[in-house]
Amino acid sequence: MRGYQAVRPRFFDAFCAAATDAGIRQVVILASGLDARAYRLDWPAGTTVFEIDQPKVLEYKSAVLARNGVAATAELAQVPVDLRADWPAALRAAGFDASRPTAWLAEGLLMYLPAEAQDRLFENIGALSAPGSRVAAETATTRSEEAGWLNANGWTAAAVRSLDEMARYGRGTLDGEVDEDAFSLFVTAERR
Numbered sequence: 001m002r003g004y005q006a007v008r009p010r011f012f013d014a015f016c017a018a019a020t021d022a023g024i025r026q027v028v029i030l031a032s033g034l035d036a037r038a039y040r041l042d043w044p045a046g047t048t049v050f051e052i053d054q055p056k057v058l059e060y061k062s063a064v065l066a067r068n069g070v071a072a073t074a075e076l077a078q079v080p081v082d083l084r085a086d087w088p089a090a091l092r093a094a095g096f097d098a099s100r101p102t103a104w105l106a107e108g109l110l111m112y113l114p115a116e117a118q119d120r121l122f123e124n125i126g127a128l129s130a131p132g133s134r135v136a137a138e139t140a141t142t143r144s145e146e147a148g149w150l151n152a153n154g155w156t157a158a159a160v161r162s163l164d165e166m167a168r169y170g171r172g173t174l175d176g177e178v179d180e181d182a183f184s185l186f187v188t189a190e191r192r
Contacts, residue, residue, distance in 0.1 A: 054082055059080075102130070135191075
C-alpha cells in the first residue's frame with residue numbers, strides 16, 4: 001500500500017496540472033478532507049479551488065494550516081456542506097460559475113458511496129460542467145462502471161489501473177503477489 005499511497009496523489013496532481021495547462025481555472029475537490037492541493041500546488045494566476053466537505057472538517061483544516069502560517073497558493077473557496085445535501089447550490093453560492101470549464105476531483109470518495117449515490121454525484125457534476133470540463137475519480141476495481149457511465153452521459157472517459165501507474169513509477173508491490181480487487185482504477189474524463 002505504500003506504493004499505492006505514493007502514486008495516487010501524484011496521479012491526481014498531474015491531472016490538476018494538465019487541466020490548468022489546458023486553461024481551466026476552476027477546480028472543485030469533492031469531499032476534500034485534509035487535501036492540501038490548494039496550498040501545495042503551483043496554481044496559475046486566477047485559479048480558484050473550491051473545497052467541498054463537512055463544516056467541521058474544513059474548520060479544522062483551516063485552523064491547523066493558519067496556525068502554522070500556511071497560505072493557499074490559489075484563490076480558495078471552502079464550501080461547508082454535506083454531499084448528501086444540496087451541494088450544487090452551496091457551490092454556486094460560493095462563487096462557482098457553471099459556464100466556465102471546471103476540473104473535478106473525486107479522490108478517495110466513490111468507494112464509500114452506493115451506486116445510486118455515485119450516479120447522482122456524476123449527474124450533478126455533469127449539470128454543472130461546461131464543455132471542456134474534466135473529472136478525475138478513484139474507484140474500486142470491482143465497481144469500475146464509472147468510465148462507461150461517463151462515456152454514455154456526455155463525457156469522453158478512460159480508466160487506468162492503479163497497479164499500472166504504480167509499475168510506471170517503479171512502485172510495485174513488495175512480494176509480487178497482487179490482489180487485483182485491493183487496488184483501484186483511476187478514471188478521467190472530459191466533457192464533450
